[in-house]
Amino acid sequence: MHDEATLVSRKARSSRLPFVVYALALGTFLMLTTEFVVAGILPDIAADVQVSVAQAGTLITVFAVGMIVGAPLMAMLTLRMPQRVTLMLALGLFALGHVVVAAGSDFGVLLAARFLTALATGAFWAVAAVVATRVAGPGSGSRAVGVVNAGGMLATVLGVPLGAFAGQLVGWRGTFWALAVLAVVAMPMIARHVPRGGAGHRSVSVRSELAALRSGRLWLVLAACAATTGGVLAAYSYVAPLLTEQTGIPSNLVPLVLAGFGVGSLAGSVLGGRLGDTRPHTATIAAPLATALILLTLCFVSSAPIPTTVLLVLLGLFGLGANPVLISLAVRYAAHAPTLGSSLSVAAFNFGTAAASWIGGVALGTGLGALGPVAVGTAIAALTPIPATALAVIQRRRGTGAGPEAVNALS
Template sequence: MPFAIYVLGLAVFAQGTSEFMLSGLVEAMAADLDVSVSAIGSLTSAFAIGMIVGAPAVAMLSLRWPRRRALLAFLVVFVLAHVAGALTSSFEVLFGTRVIAALSNAGFLAVGLATATAMAGPQAKGRATSVLLSGITLACIAGVPLGAVVSQAWGWRSAFWAVVILSTPAVIAILWSVPVAPVDPNAPSARHELRVLRSPRLIVTLVLGALVNGATFCSFTYLAPVITTVTGLSTGWVPVTLALFGIGSFVGVNTGGRGADTRTGKVLVFGGVALLAGWLLFAVTAGNPALALILVFVQGALSFGVGSALIAQALYAAAGAPTMAGGFATGAMNVGAAAGPAVGGLALSAGHGYRSPLVVSALLVAAALLSAGAARATGTTDTKVRGPV
């Protein structure tokens, strides 16, 4: 893999840290800004909505930009949004900076996926995708806990400054390592890319990605109460549990991404069935501490392994629309990330207990498998999974 792809992964690590870090800062931010905890929680929703809407929209706006210029523009705006967020004492301004940060994050990820896969070559889209997504998994493992520690020592604003510090080397490294390439006058137009995106195979892949990612974040969001309430472990085990899930996701995203280039069908079919079985087994055995901890790691690996393979599959399915495909893949994954916890929350509100999000995750994966099978069986779509074409 070219060095520049790892540089893009570093930027994605900083952006992933920003996306998830608010979970450890909610109470401190609410007290400092004199707003409710739920108001601070809306910042997470604002970021998710910005990612969903912004990924395809901003990707379309950047189609005629040189990729290095687009990457630098998105990353600089992302940094400036965090500087403004760290300095403001207004909740309304902070809300606006989160939306702007999400839009720039979405644009960077869409263009970054297109840049990385182009630099890696037509036979290694999965490997290139796995490097970028590794930045997100590393944010779960190290970035978010580090943000919590920094905020406890120096206040919540220091976590925003930490994201600025993490992002700055990536700006310099992109200037140094990403090659300057003018816009190809023969590059596909926005209208052409949008026509490519009407491919039934791509639409099915995006739906599967949203369902699988919804299952992932449904259970991940409520993992702490599952471990403390159902498994019976102390709160001290929560960071360990989250780290296990993060380590598993790092293993899975690299394994799944590489497998997507050569063994796409096996990764998606066997990985999907194993993921379904794992969520069901977790729901049944969540009261056993040893099995619960093992399954946290296994499900993290399977979830991100299948998820990264689906993103790679989307890029293969829309080779004629690389930037917009990355934008729509990012949007689909964030639809799942927003919808999964909401559906899990409905199950909890209905009084079904903390095992219910695990069951909901299993149902979402089952829906993905049934959707893929139905699309393949009807013969109306080219849903046969494949790698390089």
């Protein structure tokens, strides 16, 4: 009886994630807040800097482009640097970029500052996923990444709506000032709780890292990353004009709808992370199929406030639920180059965001109006099951799964 109680106690302890995972989640909370917050204050920014809403939407696109370039580039540049130092430097650069946006008045300066911020965000996100996977240990990698991602999803519940409210109360610039301050506050927490060591203390080379690019399964994961996020962000990037112009929801209630999307995405990230350690391919195939169906339905009921709100909550739940699973698979299939694998997944997510938000902006100016981005998102989401299914077939033929075991060669 005593031995059985001890075994249960040990199992309970092993199932708990280290506190550092939650500290990293705080960082991703800030990172995703800045990526998504622009969607809720887009009309205010456009009016202030005297550009169209579609032009202001390029602030989302250029951020995504910065993440595409920044995640793998910063992963290579900081390869020999301790991961703790990389995370702190990323937060500092993040804060600087927000100060420039908050104080700037020229639209070109705003675009440049958003690009700078994206470089920092890409570096932080890529390294955070690797650190979380490493400290969680075998069997809990996807769950740890799910918690880190949940910090980002919490941004859509609290950060983005609060940012939109702050924009209405003190102007959109106040939102960026607040993010800069919070990034500075987060630096000591990262310094204290992220363990010393990591990639910077092992012998590494760019050539050995780039060898991971030979993995065909890695490229299938990256294709799924781009499509799954592109489908959601094509619609979400222009959700404010959809809600105010098509649905008829007052602008002061838009943050509440955004919070609903955030609640769905937070739940999806946690649930997806848990499922990813046992049935990863189920998550990566089922989630985008549900997303495409949700977006298609939204095209037909967007004039009704309640169905539209419910569908946006479901879009958050299914649309971003597979992301932690895909990140874990990218880390796994990159083998001995986990940071590169993680950074490439970040780049792929944002390639999908950049392409989809740009196409969505073009569609916004067509006869479809506010429904244009939703139609674009539907088409992109429908493509996601193709690489996800191909990956599942390859794994079945090999007789192995991405399975409950996680990558453990991360230090």
